[in-house]
Amino acid sequence: MKKQILLAATALTVLGACQKKGVATGDTDKTYRISGKINNMTTGKVYLDELGEQAFVPKDTAEIKKDGTFVMEGTVAEPAIYKLGFENKEGIMLVVDNQSIEITADSGKVAQTYTVKGSKDSELIQQLNGIMQEMQQGVSALNQQFQQASSAGNQEEMRKLQDQFMDIQRTNQNKLKDLVKANPGSVVSVYTAGNILNLEEHFPFVDSMSVAFKQALPNSKYTKALDARLGQLRSTALGSAAPDIKLPSPQGPEISLASLRGKYVLIDFWASWCGPCRQENPNVVRMYNKYKDKGFEIFGVSLDQDRAKWLKAIENDKLTWPHVSDLKGWESSAATLYGVTAIPQTVLLDKEGKIIAKNLRGTALEEKLASLLQ
Numbered sequence: 526m527k528k529q530i531l532l533a534a535t536a537l538t539v540l541g542a543c544q545k546k547g548v549a550t551g552d553t554d555k556t557y558r559i560s561g562k563i564n565n566m567t568t569g570k571v572y573l574d575e576l577g578e579q580a581f582v583p584k585d586t587a588e589i590k591k592d593g594t595f596v597m598e599g600t601v602a603e604p605a606i607y608k609l610g611f612e613n614k615e616g617i618m619l620v621v622d623n624q625s626i627e628i629t630a631d632s633g634k635v636a637q638t639y640t641v642k643g644s645k646d647s648e649l650i651q652q653l654n655g656i657m658q659e660m661q662q663g664v665s666a667l668n669q670q671f672q673q674a675s676s677a678g679n680q681e682e683m684r685k686l687q688d689q690f691m692d693i694q695r696t697n698q699n700k701l702k703d704l705v706k707a708n709p710g711s712v713v714s715v716y717t718a719g720n721i722l723n724l725e726e727h728f729p730f731v732d733s734m735s736v737a738f739k740q741a742l743p744n745s746k747y748t749k750a751l752d753a754r755l756g757q758l759r760s761t762a763l764g765s766a767a768p769d770i771k772l773p774s775p776q777g778p779e780i781s782l783a784s785l786r787g788k789y790v791l792i793d794f795w796a797s798w799c800g801p802c803r804q805e806n807p808n809v810v811r812m813y814n815k816y817k818d819k820g821f822e823i824f825g826v827s828l829d830q831d832r833a834k835w836l837k838a839i840e841n842d843k844l845t846w847p848h849v850s851d852l853k854g855w856e857s858s859a860a861t862l863y864g865v866t867a868i869p870q871t872v873l874l875d876k877e878g879k880i881i882a883k884n885l886r887g888t889a890l891e892e893k894l895a896s897l898l899q
Contacts, residue, residue: 555603559629559722563589569612571595573621576606598780601706603745604646604712611635618654619713620713629733649713653704657721664690671804680807687808687887689803698722702730709737712747719751723867757864763844763881767792767874770826770859772849775836780824781847782840783878788822789897791890792872794865796828796854797838802869806842812891813846816893819898822846822877828868830854861864 529779559573560625569589574581583605587597601621609628610616615635619626630639636654641647667690693767701722707712715738718731732755739749761768769782770792782792795802811825823846829835830852837846851857859865863872873882873893887894 540761551727553602555601555623556598558596558598559609559621559628560617560626560627561594561600562628562632563593563595563611563630566611566613566632567591567592571597572608572610573597574608574610575601579609595693600876603747606712606716618647619639619651620650622646623753646711649704649711651706653713653717654720654741656697656700656704657789659718660693663693667693667802668737669806673806680811681809684811684887688804690804691887691889698727704729705734709734710741712742712745714738715745715747715751719747719754720866721811723884724758724864725870728755728762731755733741754864754866756759761872761880763883765880767872767880768862769876770824770849770862772826772851772859774847774849775839780847782824784822785822785847786878787876788820789876789894790874791821791823791885792863792874793823793825793870794828794860794863794866794870794872797831797834798829799868803838803842805869808887809890810843810845812894816894817846819896821874821898822850824858824864826850826859828854828857828860828865837839 551613561571563647565852566589568591571587571589572583573585574890575826576582584601585597585599587595601623604620604622607619608616608620608845609619613632615632617628617630617636617639617785619641622644624643626644627642628639633785641651646753661821666685670692671683671686671690705718705722708714714734718734718738722731724731730770731751735748735751735755736899738751741830767782769781769783774780782790791809795806797803809823823839825839825844825848827839827844827848827850829850832852833854834852835848836843849859851859863870869886871883872880873885873890873891875881882893
């Protein structure tokens with residue numbers, strides 16, 4: 526899943542893909558004041574946590590008064606994304622800068638009822654959250670149908686649902702691109718471009734937006750992190766020679782990607798714990814069986830950490846192609862080499878080992894293979 530993306534009330538994560546997050550740090554101080562009133566909340570504390578590289582980092586706390594009000598003041602290094610959380614585990618996302626922010630909400634449904642004043646970026650996060658929640662609802666409904674079709678062994682229905690999932694994902698990504706394009710001066714747009722949009726699929730768009738980001742927010746940690754990732758992706762751009770991967774196989778000995786030259790090869794980045802990866806596997810198996818005798822091979826690169834779970838998933842999903850993994854999860858050397866921040870992710874190579882396509886799945890992958898091998 527970059528590693529499944531969802532900007533929820535309590536965290537930033539990816540839907541339809543499993544997503545890794547990472548940002549850098551700032552260097553100047555700015556003052557902020559956050560005040561609020563939470564209806565029907567008469568005691569407790571409110572917590573301000575900054576979104577860090579792997580987790581939220583505590584920043585500030587304040588007491589909630591009997592009338593439900595609270596105030597917190599302090600300094601921040603630069604505009605950044607934060608979670609404002611409560612003891613009842615509810616929370617909302619904000620962008621905190623040198624500003625005065627006012628929050629109102631109802632206890633028990635804070636994420637659904639809150640309003641924010643004084644921070645246009647925080648209002649933009651609300652809009653982003655709405656886009657991601659809409660996708661989540663659509664994907665959840667498809668997941669239920671997919672499980673039913675899978676239990677019934679209905680391969681045709683499973684393929685249809687996969688295509689519907691891809692349509693939802695495309696619609697979601699287009700809405701995110703519209704948000705980013707309309708707000709080039711916001712850290713929310715920079716973060717969305719670098720951590721929620723599929724960089725492999727939308728590289729030209731994000732690369733062009735990075736110019737605007739550098740002009741509007743040249744010192745932002747999000748801008749710097751995005752620029753670093755774009756630089757890494759250029760080394761695996763379409764038309765370039767695919768960097769070699771040589772990692773241990775399930776049997777122990779290492780297998781190299783270069784050893785598969787002479788065939789069209791699909792590098793498939795996945796993991797046993799990645800729901801969308803496992804849902805895609807039946808479709809990949811079908812295409813592998815259809816084209817494996819026509820010069821097509823798959824090179825599975827797992828971002829697992831648990832060897833037993835990795836091997837069990839290979840067996841259960843009937844993945845009969847070559848597999849490798851260093852069992853380092855998101856720190857996989859292969860994932861780092863290819864700039865993988867979301868799975869499932871695919872890279873298609875020609876017979877000479879050059880990259881000819883990225884992130885093809887479902888119907889798009891099948892059509893591409895048919896054009897190459899039939």
